[in-house]
Amino acid sequence: xxxxxxxxxxxxxxxxxxxxxxxxxxxxxxxxxxxxxxxxxxxxxxxxxxxxxxxxxxxxxxxxxxxxxxxxxxxxxxxxxxxxxxxxxxxxxxxxxxxxxxxxxxxxxxxxxxxxxxxxxxxxxxxxxxxxxxxxxxxxxxxxxxxxxxxxxxxxxxxxxxxxxxxxxxxxxxxxxxxxxxxxxxxxxxxxxxxxxxxxxxxxxxxxxxxxxxxxxxxxxxxxxxxxxxxxxxxxxxxxxxxxxxxxxxxxxxxxxxxxxxxxxxxxxxxxxxxxxxxxxxxxxxxxxxxxxxxxxxxxxxxxxxxxxxxxxxxxxxxxxxxxxxxxxxxxxxxxxxx
Amino acid sequence: xxxxxxxxxxxxxxxxxxxxxxxxxxxxxxxxxxxxxxxxxxxxxxxxxxxxxxxxxxxxxxxxxxxxxxxxxxxxxxxxxxxxxxxxxxxxxxxxxxxxxxxxxxxxxxxxxxxxxxxxxxxxxxxxxxxxxxxxxxxxxxxxxxxxxxxxxxxxxxxxxxxxxxxxxxxxxxxxxxxxxxxxxxxxxxxxxxxxxxxxxxxxxxxxxxxxxxxxxxxxxxxxxxxxxxxxxxxxxxxxxxxxxxxxxxxxxxxxxxxxxxxxxxxxxxxxxxxxxxxxxxxxxxxxxxxxxxxxxxxxxxxxxxxxxxxxxxxxxxxxxxxxxxxxxxxxxxxxxxx
DNA sequence: GTGAAAGCGCTAACAG
DNA sequence: CTGTTAGCGCTTTCAC
Numbered sequence: 082x083x084x085x086x087x088x089x090x091x092x093x094x095x096x097x098x099x100x101x102x103x104x105x106x107x108x109x110x111x112x113x114x115x116x117x118x119x120x121x122x123x124x125x126x127x128x129x130x131x132x133x134x135x136x137x138x139x140x141x142x143x144x145x146x147x148x149x150x151x152x153x154x155x156x157x158x159x160x161x162x163x164x165x166x167x168x169x170x171x172x173x174x175x176x177x178x179x180x181x182x183x184x185x186x187x188x189x190x191x192x193x194x195x196x197x198x199x200x201x202x203x204x205x206x207x208x209x210x211x212x213x214x215x216x217x218x219x220x221x222x223x224x225x226x227x228x229x230x231x232x233x234x235x236x237x238x239x240x241x242x243x244x245x246x247x248x249x250x251x252x253x254x255x256x257x258x259x260x261x262x263x264x265x266x267x268x269x270x271x272x273x274x275x276x277x278x279x280x281x282x283x284x285x286x287x288x289x290x291x292x293x294x295x296x297x298x299x300x301x302x303x304x305x306x307x308x309x310x311x312x313x314x315x316x317x318x319x320x321x322x323x324x325x326x327x328x329x330x331x332x333x334x335x336x337x338x339x340x341x342x343x344x345x346x347x348x349x350x351x352x353x354x355x356x357x358x359x360x361x362x363x364x365x366x367x368x369x370x371x372x373x374x375x376x377x378x379x380x381x382x383x384x385x386x387x388x389x390x391x392x393x394x395x396x397x398x399x400x401x402x403x404x405x406x407x408x409x410x411x412x413x414x415x416x417x418x419x420x
Numbered sequence: 421x422x423x424x425x426x427x428x429x430x431x432x433x434x435x436x437x438x439x440x441x442x443x444x445x446x447x448x449x450x451x452x453x454x455x456x457x458x459x460x461x462x463x464x465x466x467x468x469x470x471x472x473x474x475x476x477x478x479x480x481x482x483x484x485x486x487x488x489x490x491x492x493x494x495x496x497x498x499x500x501x502x503x504x505x506x507x508x509x510x511x512x513x514x515x516x517x518x519x520x521x522x523x524x525x526x527x528x529x530x531x532x533x534x535x536x537x538x539x540x541x542x543x544x545x546x547x548x549x550x551x552x553x554x555x556x557x558x559x560x561x562x563x564x565x566x567x568x569x570x571x572x573x574x575x576x577x578x579x580x581x582x583x584x585x586x587x588x589x590x591x592x593x594x595x596x597x598x599x600x601x602x603x604x605x606x607x608x609x610x611x612x613x614x615x616x617x618x619x620x621x622x623x624x625x626x627x628x629x630x631x632x633x634x635x636x637x638x639x640x641x642x643x644x645x646x647x648x649x650x651x652x653x654x655x656x657x658x659x660x661x662x663x664x665x666x667x668x669x670x671x672x673x674x675x676x677x678x679x680x681x682x683x684x685x686x687x688x689x690x691x692x693x694x695x696x697x698x699x700x701x702x703x704x705x706x707x708x709x710x711x712x713x714x715x716x717x718x719x720x721x722x723x724x725x726x727x728x729x730x731x732x733x734x735x736x737x738x739x740x741x742x743x744x745x746x747x748x749x750x751x752x753x754x755x756x757x758x759x
Numbered sequence: 760g761t762g763a764a765a766g767c768g769c770t771a772a773c774a775g
Numbered sequence: 776c777t778g779t780t781a782g783c784g785c786t787t788t789c790a791c
Contacts, residue, residue: 085784096762101786110760132535133481134784136472137767144515144536153501153702158492165491165518169525174532176483177516179504186508193513196471197483310706337706344708363492367649367676369683369708424768435778440770450776473768476783 084126092122104130136198144174145390146194146202150182155362156332156379157205160233163383164203171391182207184215191219194228201229201390207308210276229393231386234279241401243389245382249279252375252408253286256329256357259373259410261294264419265327265355269302271316271339273331283331283359306335313338314345321346326419327355333362336372336415355416371413378406423465431461443469475537483513484729485533485541489521494701495671495718496544499572502722503542510730521546523554530558533567540568540729546647549615568732570725573618580740582728584721588618591714591747592625595668595696598712598749600633603758604666604694608641610655610678612670622670622698645674652677653684660685665758666694672701675711675754694755710752717745 086104090097095115102109103119136142147164149157165175176197178190187206194202202223208216223230224242231243260268270287273280284303291298304319306312313335320328328343330336336358340350348354350370358365361376385404393399425443429436434454440446442455443462475481486503488496504514515536517529526545533541541562547555562569563581570582599607609626612619623642630637643658645651652674659667667682669675675697679689687693689709697704700715724743732738 083784086786087784097785098763098787099761102761105786107786112760115760129531129534131476131537131784133472133475133537134767135786137470137476137769137784138786140767142472151501152491152504153494153497155492155494155497158494158497161516162490162492162518165516169517169528172532174515174517174536176513177500177504178508178513179501189508192468193511196469197513198470198472340708341706364703364706367680367703369679422768425770426768436769437771437779438777441777444770446770454777470768473783474770476768476785477770479783 083131084128085131086128089119089123089126089128092126093118095119104128140198141394142198142200143172144176144197144199145387146176146178146190146197146199148178148180148187148190148194148202148204148206150180150205150207152177152179155364156360159379160205160383160386163380163385164387165383167384167387171387173387173391180206182209182212184208184212184219187216187219188222191222195226199228200394201231203231203233203386203390205233207274207277209274213276227397229390231389231393233382233386234277241403243393243401243403245385245389245404245406247279247377247382247406247408249282249408250286250289252359252377253283253329254290255286255408255410256283256359256375257287257290258294259412259416260327260329260355260357261290261296263327263355263416266296266419267299267302267325267327269304269316269320269323269325269328271304271306271313271328271330271335273306273308275305280331287329306331308332308335310334310338313340314342317342317346325354327357327416329357329359331359333358333360333365333372333374336374337364337368340368340370351415351417355419357416361411365411366413368415370415373413373416374411376409376411378409382406422470423467424470425467428458428462428465428467431465432457434458443467479537480733481537481539482511483515483536483538484726485515485517485529485536485538487517487519487526487529487533487541487543487545489519489544489546491516491518494703495699498718499544499722499725502719502724503726504722506723506726510726512726512730519545521548521551523547523551523558526555526558527561530561534565538567539733540570542570542572542725542729544572546613546616548613552615566736568729570728570732572721572725573616580742582732582740583742584724584728584745585742586618586716586721586745586747588621588747589625589628591698591716592622592668593629594625594747594749595622595698595714596626596629597633598751598755599666599668599694599696600629600635602666602694602755605635606638606641606664607666607668608643608655608659608662608664610643610645610652610667610669610674612645612647614644619670626668645670647671647674649673649677652679653681656681656685664693666696666755668696668698670698672697672699672704672711672713675713676703676707679707679709690754690756694758696755700750704750705752707754709754712752712755713750715748715750717748721745 304316358374365372519526643655697713704711
């Protein structure tokens with residue numbers, strides 16, 4: 082039989098109220114002796130709090146929900162890990178929901194999290210153009226429930242909202258500047274979906290780097306991908322009859338596809354073509370030609386998300402916070418001076 | 421204000437009990453008219469069940485706990501995804517806990533899951549020799565609470581226990597046989613930690629393949645790794661002064677390390693050395709030389725784990741089940757006939 | 760310093 | 776076919 086707060090009250094000859102007070106070490110002047118007695122008998126009897134009961138009473142669950150497209154993707158997994166580690170530090174828990182980018186499943190996840198009374202939700206989504214409205218509706222739903230929400234990389238909203246973001250425009254700028262500094266002038270870009278702010282920002286950073294260096298921009302060298310390995314390959318197919326000496330893939334997975342695509346056309350990295358990625362996915366370091374990339378502190382962003390959510394849960398009236406993170410250029414072997 | 425079952429009872433002029441009955445569509449003959457009326461007003465009023473209350477009452481949470489070493493590892497992430505997808509199909513949820521292989525954190529995770537009243541726990545751990553006792557104690561703890569438990573790949577236990585396992589002896593055998601069939605005789609092995617049953621089984625499969633082909637076994641060609649990229653590198657360092665024509669790394673991550681290590685010593689894959697891995701990690705297919713490997717149906721094992729747990733939760737007296745999964749040899753470019 | 764009592768939202772007998 | 780009632784385990788005034 083499970084041992085309850087009542088049981089230990091009976092065992093110590095005290096009341097449930099007193100027991101509750103010390104078990105949650107609430108500020109209340111309870112004799113040091115009784116306090117110790119309660120603690121020790123609780124341990125002896127193997128008491129374990131029942132969070133359902135506490136949650137019912139207090140409307141707090143000390144649990145955060147995380148909604149991501151796909152836990153198998155290293156990028157999201159790293160974010161999740163950051164969130165979870167920060168939760169563990171504070172004794173909180175996490176419920177994970179993968180949506181596979183389906184707005185319907187996202188909706189279900191949100192409903193489930195409400196039902197489970199989570200104290201906050203981290204939402205990361207990469208909606209396609211078609212799903213954008215559904216996605217916005219989902220966000221509104223969370224907001225309407227007054228559940229603290231933090232978003233990654235999607236800030237555009239009529240009212241301010243908690244968010245963790247990297248400065249992707251700067252990231253795009255840094256990558257392009259690196260290539261330009263190496264002497265490249267004909268640079269191809271394989272972007273993410275055009276509906277994603279993060280991808281658009283990167284692209285505008287690229288253009289800015291061209292402007293700042295008085296170089297002509299060529300829209301023909303831009304291929305719109307979707308952040309998948311396959312779309313890196315597709316990008317090279319598209320570019321195969323074009324003239325370029327470097328490729329900037331907007332994430333590392335696509336850069337891997339670019340490697341493979343270039344090989345197909347008999348082009349070597351970095352001898353014939355320089356390649357730069359984005360994210361610093363863990364494979365980037367163990368590729369045959371280690372990939373130069375822009376590192377996103379995604380783990381730290383996860384940790385920060387947890388902090389923001391816990392803070393918001395404990396301070397309902399706190400204003401929204403937007404945490405901006407710095408990107409870093411990691412130079413490895415896939416980029417080199419043009420011949 | 422949150423709308424409760426009482427509110428909708430009041431609104432429909434019925435009792436909370438009736439409302440509860442139809443909202444959970446319990447078998448009870450309630451007039452189709454009232455049923456419809458309840459359902460529609462519930463929708464109108466935006467009713468959302470409070471699982472804390474239900475859980476308090478029923479001791480069921482429709483939530484499963486997953487305890488893994490590291491969510492960032494593709495192997496565990498895939499397993500987690502399998503579990504989660506299967507949960508989503510049934511409207512269940514998951515709480516994730518990463519332990520970073522620390523028995524203490526594992527213990528905390530278990531306590532947290534108890535407190536949260538999960539209906540089942542999937543435990544996957546790769547304890548080192550030192551931590552083995554702690555790990556066993558943790559397992560006993562779960563069992564002692566009568567919470568359904570399913571383990572991956574660890575079956576040795578005094579009593580039968582729910583488990584999903586691959587036949588690693590067969591896997592080791594298959595990989596080695598493949599190499600032998602290609603003419604290799606001097607094969608090096610980079611194993612997992614010796615405390616892990618999965619690694620031991622693989623190794624015994626390797627030995628069996630040697631026996632069956634009347635080949636002499638050489639312990640000097642066995643390096644004990646720890647499933648990390650770095651230990652693949654270390655393995656090659658250890659082997660650098662030995663004579664071998666093929667390497668079997670007990671997982672793909674170590675095989676990646678092997679690639680890098682071989683390159684360091686000026687050896688090409690597969691021209692000079694054939695390499696075979698294990699798991700079919702997603703990188704294996706996108707490496708410069710795609711890796712031949714033994715594929716574990718880890719996603720399916722995750723799904724099955726969920727099924728086992730849900731079944732056990734709903735049938736407390738059901739006997740433990742052990743689901744065995746088949747491995748598959750995936751031949752890519754990293755193995756070839758010996759010259 | 761400590762206890763009594765009420766109630767969070769829901770479900771499960773049992774009664775009608 | 777539907778309603779009454781009694782809690783599940785915990786927290787929280789308020790009273791002593």
